[in-house]
Amino acid sequence: MNTVGHSDAERAELGALIELCSLPHMGPARLRALLTGRDAPEAIDQLRAGRAAVRAALRSCRGVDEPLIADWRRQVASAFERAAISGHPIGTDLLAAHAREGIWLSVPARSDATEIWESDPEPPALLFGQGAAIDPEIRRVGVVGTRRCTAYGRTVARQLGSGLAAAGVAVVSGLATGIDGIAQRTAFDAGGPVIGIVGSGLDQVYPAANRTLWADVARHGTLLSEYPLGRRAAHWQFPARNRIVAALCEVLVVVESGSAGGSMYTVDAAAERNRPVMAVPGPITSAASAGTNRLLAEGCAPVCDVADVLAALGEPGRAHATPGSFGQPGPAIAEPLDQRVLDELSAGPRTLDELTLQTGAGLGELAASLDRLQLSGWASETGGWWEKAR
Numbered sequence: 001m002n003t004v005g006h007s008d009a010e011r012a013e014l015g016a017l018i019e020l021c022s023l024p025h026m027g028p029a030r031l032r033a034l035l036t037g038r039d040a041p042e043a044i045d046q047l048r049a050g051r052a053a054v055r056a057a058l059r060s061c062r063g064v065d066e067p068l069i070a071d072w073r074r075q076v077a078s079a080f081e082r083a084a085i086s087g088h089p090i091g092t093d094l095l096a097a098h099a100r101e102g103i104w105l106s107v108p109a110r111s112d113a114t115e116i117w118e119s120d121p122e123p124p125a126l127l128f129g130q131g132a133a134i135d136p137e138i139r140r141v142g143v144v145g146t147r148r149c150t151a152y153g154r155t156v157a158r159q160l161g162s163g164l165a166a167a168g169v170a171v172v173s174g175l176a177t178g179i180d181g182i183a184q185r186t187a188f189d190a191g192g193p194v195i196g197i198v199g200s201g202l203d204q205v206y207p208a209a210n211r212t213l214w215a216d217v218a219r220h221g222t223l224l225s226e227y228p229l230g231r232r233a234a235h236w237q238f239p240a241r242n243r244i245v246a247a248l249c250e251v252l253v254v255v256e257s258g259s260a261g262g263s264m265y266t267v268d269a270a271a272e273r274n275r276p277v278m279a280v281p282g283p284i285t286s287a288a289s290a291g292t293n294r295l296l297a298e299g300c301a302p303v304c305d306v307a308d309v310l311a312a313l314g315e316p317g318r319a320h321a322t323p324g325s326f327g328q329p330g331p332a333i334a335e336p337l338d339q340r341v342l343d344e345l346s347a348g349p350r351t352l353d354e355l356t357l358q359t360g361a362g363l364g365e366l367a368a369s370l371d372r373l374q375l376s377g378w379a380s381e382t383g384g385w386w387e388k389a390r
Contacts, residue, residue, distance in 0.1 A: 016039075020040060141309055144180055149182070199233055345388040
């Protein structure tokens with residue numbers, strides 16, 4: 001949605017919404033408190049006037065006190081002064097600044113994808129977007145997991161990304177390092193639709209390591225945020241971001257996750273929205289699979305290949321176009337030492353020194369064994385730690 005072709009009332013609402021979103025320390029819960037029982041222009045007017053009802057609604061939010069409310073009143077008064085000088089409605093300058101950066105605005109309650117949000121317990125009041133608008137006809141699967149993923153997790157994330165792309169299913173996630181970004185990068189490279197939801201303004205790339213993926217999704221996929229230009233990433237903004245991931249996906253797949261963390265926030269948000277949650281089984285000795293294995297124990301459906309996800313999505317007929325299971329056999333292992341090393345790695349990541357002690361092999365023959373296992377795709381090394389890759 002942009003301001004062109006909209007009524008004066010709609011432009012006034014967009015301007016007021018973007019002013020509210022741009023207030024310092026404004027977040028989704030505080031914005032909902034402001035907009036409960038009033039539209040955005042009314043909220044702006046009542047905040048500017050210091051109405052008791054608005055102050056009471058804001059003070060019910062964690063971390064909001066009278067000094068912060070007073071600061072917001074000053075910011076709104078300044079915005080009114082700028083608008084009076086320019087002769088344009090409040091928020092017009094902010095709307096123009098976002099338009100110059102190629103950012104479009106969407107009020108979810110009035111978007112083409114309104115059915116996604118109509119029963120959501122915490123719908124965003126305003127979304128900032130780049131790229132294509134969400135097409136409600138395209139099926140959507142969320143893929144999330146830990147930033148500290150193992151070689152096994154990376155392999156699964158890649159196969160999910162490529163398999164879903166082959167089936168024409170959008171991969172929804174948060175562009176984070178680790179599982180999220182790997183699945184989305186693979187899906188994008190395979191020509192599939194990608195929807196990225198970020199926890200900062202669309203000009204504040206985070207994490208920096210995924211800058212190229214961010215730019216690719218902004219140009220050729222869909223990039224969304226609740227935050228205006230200039231808003232830097234902050235820890236508290238990511239759990240709020242994760243609820244949007246949960247809302248937009250039709251099925252959520254957790255690849256690897258510890259027993260706590262961002263993925264579990266997304267799981268909770270998905271459960272609250274009646275989205276099916278699936279989990280990829282992992283080694284019981286791996287901390288990276290502690291959360292996913294717990295989800296399986298609690299009754300979540302397992303993901304053994306892409307076909308499982310498509311069946312949960314109600315699209316089993318698309319499975320013929322996707323790769324097979326995650327547990328595809330690798331090349332045969334001929335050397336006894338290679339098998340001993342692989343058995344050790346099956347229990348979890350090991351350093352070279354640990355493998356030397358546990359296998360009894362010399363450093364030279366152990367290095368040669370690891371080289372063979374790495375070349376055949378059985379093992380990988382990251383930061384001095386070796387782990388099983390299949």
